[in-house]
Amino acid sequence: MSQTETSNSYPTSVRNQVKRRHDRGFYDHATVHRILDSSMLCHVSYVIDGQPYCTPTFFWREGTKLYWHGSSASRMLRSQTKGERVCLTVAHLDSLVLARCGFNHSADYRAVMAFGTAYLVTDPEEKERAVIAMVDRFFPDRTASLRASNTQEIKATSFIAMEIEEASAKVRAKGVADDDEDYALPIYAERIPVRTVLGAPEPCPRLLDGVSRPATLNGYSEGRLLEDALRDAYFVEYPNG
Secondary structure (H helix, E strand, O other): OOOOOOOOEOOOOOOOOOOOOHHHEEOEHHHHHHHHHOOOEEEEEEEEOOEEEEEEEEEEEEOOEEEEEEEOOOHHHHHOOOOEEEEEEEEEEEEEEEOOOHHHOEEEEEEEEEEEEEEEOOOHHHHHHHHHHHHHOOOOOOHHHOOOOOHHHHHOEEEEEEEOOEEEEEEEOOOOOOOHHHHHOOOOOEEEEOOOEOOOOOOOOOOOOOOOOOHHHOOOOOOOEHHHHHHHHHHHHOOOO
16 A cells, blocks of 8 residues: 555654554555544543643544544543644554564554644534534434433533544554564464454343334444444444545
């Protein structure tokens, strides 16, 4: 895949360019977005008065813009209301790699670092869309069947958005990679795949009689990979990507 900067890739700079193992670095929208859309948990890093912080939170993507939410009283959201520079990261662990040498022990993974300037969502229409998207992005069409959030609940929730100015993906999918001469050694080596798999749904014990699981949740079925369910849900909500 070409790493050349195009209209379908993020620009590279000293911040997002992969410094080591350039062959593992990708900047195209397709790769970056695919990794982002396969997750719902990110880590947002920022600095307050010289002290670095990193906060885990749920997020979602709309085009080249990222959104996340939290309590209006949270330190993270209060610090980002004035347009703070942030770095948002997502990582998937795909395998553990046991080689014939300690130095070559590794892991297969997919990760993204996205950089931009965060801002508090204050526009009423944008916030109204975000209130719906924070549910429907993961569980399509669910908001329409729910009790409407009241004024206090909406007031207690804030949303932060960030246009992705720069981003890079780093991917290792190599498995065991020993030095050529080490393959002749009588040492066991292997790759241990790692997956996050959905379990069987556990209905709330206080469900009213006659309330059944909606078909819109069929994507979240026992045995499916979480990342597949999340990615499928994304394209139901955002069919154009």
